[in-house]
Amino acid sequence: ANMSKYTGLFFCKECGRAMNKYFSKPKKDGTKYIHFKCGTYSRLGKDMCTIHSIKESELDEIILAEIRTEIKSALDMKSCEYIKNKSISKLKCGYEKQALSVKNQIEVNENKRKNMLKFLSEGTINAEDFKVFDTENQAEKEKLINRLKALDEKLNSEKQQADELNKWINNLLVYKDIDEINREVLVNLVDKIYISENRSTGSKEIEIIFKFKS
Numbered sequence: 109a110n111m112s113k114y115t116g117l118f119f120c121k122e123c124g125r126a127m128n129k130y131f132s133k134p135k136k137d138g139t140k141y142i143h144f145k146c147g148t149y150s151r152l153g154k155d156m157c158t159i160h161s162i163k164e165s166e167l168d169e170i171i172l173a174e175i176r177t178e179i180k181s182a183l184d185m186k187s188c189e190y191i192k193n194k195s196i197s198k199l200k201c202g203y204e205k206q207a208l209s210v211k212n213q214i215e216v217n218e219n220k221r222k223n224m225l226k227f228l229s230e231g232t233i234n235a236e237d238f239k240v241f242d243t244e245n246q247a248e249k250e251k252l253i254n255r256l257k258a259l260d261e262k263l264n265s266e267k268q269q270a271d272e273l274n275k276w277i278n279n280l281l282v283y284k285d286i287d288e289i290n291r292e293v294l295v296n297l298v299d300k301i302y303i304s305e306n307r308s309t310g311s312k313e314i315e316i317i318f319k320f321k322s
Contacts, residue, residue, distance in 0.1 A: 112142065112164070113291040114301065120146040121304035121315065123157045129164075141165065144303075160305045162312065167301075168289040170314050175286060175297060178318065182280040203263045210256045217249045276320035 111129075118127040125147035131140045142164035148157040221242065228238045283293055302315040 112144075113289070113294055114144070114164075114167070117294055117298055118144065118167075118301045118303070120148065120157060120160050121302040121313075122146075122160075123148040125157075127160065127162075127303065158305045158307055158310075160303050160312065162303060162314075167314070171289050171294070171298070171301070171316065172286065174316050175280075175283065175289075175293070179280050179284050179286070182277040183284070199263060199266050203259055207256060207259055210252055210259070214249060214252045214256075217245060217252065221245055272320045276318070279320060 114127070114129075116126070119125065120127060123146065127144040128147050128150050130143055130145060132143060134140050144160070144162055144164065144167070146157050146160040149159045224233065224238055224241050224245075227233045228235065233241075279296060283297070286293065297318055299317045299319045301317070304313045304315070305311070
């Protein structure tokens, strides 16, 4: 079977095709190793894309090192405490103050209209004056309501980002004692892996896009 633990996750950066798994020719002792080649190169040749060849064992080492680096970062208690406690609580406090201010302004706006309606009924102002006031007052109220909505959206967006980061940290810490790369680790932590290759020098770079990490 041509399936590997990297199936659906490992792609050529230049052409976007999946990297295909191959077995090396057997050594004298009969052992083989797995390596990957660009799908476009395998099907259409070097004119369409370069080989991007890499051994699975080399890729494993790179991924393992990157995951360990991420775990070390996740274990930084200052970062964790900031994410879990400081960031959202400060944001929520600031939001509540701003929201209260906007709500008070809306209440003032509505009271103005009530007073003007009273003046209209008493004949202190005429219908034309009230209409001019009411148009401006309603426009001001709509701006305040939109501002309140924007504050809500900003808070929800920040909370969502923090939740995703917390999810990322919790996912990572499950694998804090990781010593090998397997399908379970990859599926739970990795979204995509890209390999790029310089046509002139043949040098390669691996880019890992982790899940839940913005």
